[in-house]
Amino acid sequence: MKPPRSHVIIYMLTMIAVLLLILGLLTNCGPSSDQLTEGLDEIKPAIGIQPKKESDILPKSFIVELTQTKDTTTPALPGLAAVTNPDIFNPETAYYINTVSANNPTAENKRAIFKVDKPSPIVLQMETVKAESFIAIAPQEGGKFPPKFTFTLTNNIEENKLSMDLWGTSPALTNVPSNSIVGSDNYAGYPYPKEIFQTKDKTGKLVDGLLAGGLNIGNNALNVIGVGRIFDRNFTDIGEVQNLSDKITINCSDSKGLTGIFIYLGKATTK
Numbered sequence: 708m709k710p711p712r713s714h715v716i717i718y719m720l721t722m723i724a725v726l727l728l729i730l731g732l733l734t735n736c737g738p739s740s741d742q743l744t745e746g747l748d749e750i751k752p753a754i755g756i757q758p759k760k761e762s763d764i765l766p767k768s769f770i771v772e773l774t775q776t777k778d779t780t781t782p783a784l785p786g787l788a789a790v791t792n793p794d795i796f797n798p799e800t801a802y803y804i805n806t807v808s809a810n811n812p813t814a815e816n817k818r819a820i821f822k823v824d825k826p827s828p829i830v831l832q833m834e835t836v837k838a839e840s841f842i843a844i845a846p847q848e849g850g851k852f853p854p855k856f857t858f859t860l861t862n863n864i865e866e867n868k869l870s871m872d873l874w875g876t877s878p879a880l881t882n883v884p885s886n887s888i889v890g891s892d893n894y895a896g897y898p899y900p901k902e903i904f905q906t907k908d909k910t911g912k913l914v915d916g917l918l919a920g921g922l923n924i925g926n927n928a929l930n931v932i933g934v935g936r937i938f939d940r941n942f943t944d945i946g947e948v949q950n951l952s953d954k955i956t957i958n959c960s961d962s963k964g965l966t967g968i969f970i971y972l973g974k975a976t977t978k
Contacts, residue, residue: 761810761837761838762808762810762811762814762834762837762838763834763835763836763837764808764811764814764816764832764833764834764835765832765833765835766830766831766832766833767830767831767832767833767862767863767866767867767869767871768828768829768830768863768866768867769828769829769830769831769860769861769862769863770826770827770828770829770859770860770861770863771804771819771821771826771827771829771858771859771860771861772821772825772826772827772857772858772859772861773802773821773822773823773824773852773853773856773857773858774823774824774856774857774858774859775796775798775823775824775853775854775855775856776853776854776855776856776857776960778854778855796851796852796853796854797850797851798822798823798824798853799822800822800823800846800847800850800851801820801821801822801846801847801850802820802821802822802823802844802845802846802847802850803818803819803820803844803845803846803847803922804818804819804820804821804829804831804842804843804844805817805818805819805831805842805843805920805921805922806831806832806833806834806840806841806842806843806920807840807841807842807843807903807919807920808834808838808839808840808841809834809838809839809840809841809899809900809903810834810837810838811834811838812900812902812903813902814832815921816831816832816920816921817830817832818920818921818922819831823853823856833869833871833975834974834975835869835975836869836974836975836976836977837974838974839874839971839972839973839974840871840972840975841899841903841919841920841969841970841971841972842860842920842968842969842970842972843919843920843922843924843967843968843969843970844858844922844924844967844968844969844970845922845923845924845925845928845966845967845968846967851962851965852959852962852965853962854961854962854963855959855960855961855962856958856959856962857956857957857958857959858956858957858959858968859954859955859956859957860954860955860970861953861954862953862954864953864978868977868978869975869976869977869978870953870975870976870977870978871953871972871973871975872950872955872972872973873931873932873933873934873948873950873955873970873971873972873973874932874933874971874972874973875932875933875934875971875973876933876934876950876973877973883932883933884897884898884932885932885935885936885937885938886929886930886931886932886933886935886936886937886938886948887930887937887938887939887940888927888928888929888930888938888939888940889917889924889928889929889930889969890916890917890925890926890927890928890966891904891906891916891917891926892926894917897930897932899971903919904917904918904919905917905918905919906918916966919969922967923967924966924967924968924969925966925967926966927940927964927965927966927967928965928966928967928968928969929946929957929959929965929967929968929969930969930971931948931955931957931968931969931970931971932971933948933950934948934949934950935947935948936948937957937959939961943961944960945959945960945961945962946958946959946960946961955970
């Protein structure tokens with residue numbers, strides 16, 4: 708016996724109502740679109756965070772030489788006066804040389820020491836192929852450079868397996884600044900990372916000069932960027948820079964007032 712048609716209709720309506728109820732419950736249990744996006748407006752984009760720059764500092768060997776150009780009209784040696792007169796060059800002056808990495812300027816590299824007219828093998832902590840390097844040179848406290856001199860830095864390419872040339876020699880560069888003078892008053896005007904230099908010591912005390920690589924190169928340092936002439940603060944020609952056969956040569960014809968040397972090297976290339 709078949710159930711009455713009205714019972715069938717009631718049964719079907721009941722099933723539909725149950726299904727709608729279940730669907731409503733499932734919808735209410737799931738996260739709403741507002742819940743899914745809740746808190747997203749509180750997440751701020753990361754700005755001002757720079758990726759860590761790559762640095763690969765390794766010991767590299769060089770030959771350093773500072774040769775005084777002697778004037779035949781004056782005595783070859785200054786004698787006792789060199790010790791007592793601060794304006795006269797003392798040939799026993801020691802010079803410090805150290806490096807600074809463009810990508811890791813706070814690395815404390817070990818400095819080397821050399822003297823005039825004594826070619827010396829030295830080891831410098833150099834950036835390899837990751838970034839530019841800087842070389843700072845300064846006389847010992849109270850020391851001076853010879854009135855006229857030639858400074859050479861020769862790369863031991865057979866051992867280092869790297870070619871290291873002045874930054875300004877790159878053919879890709881245009882409008883390279885002239886070789887000139889750098890100090891605490893004008894260093895910000897050169898294309899160097901500002902972290903390379905410091906004007907205060909570790910205690911926060913203002914220094915008389917400019918610190919680079921832990922050395923005080925003073926306020927009147929030769930600023931060697933590329934090959935060509937060197938000009939002082941009065942735009943007077945005081946020398947020339949050459950960069951040939953893995954050797955950097957600086958000829959200075961007038962070192963009066965000179966307090967240091969600062970050399971800008973480009974990225975090294977493998978040999």
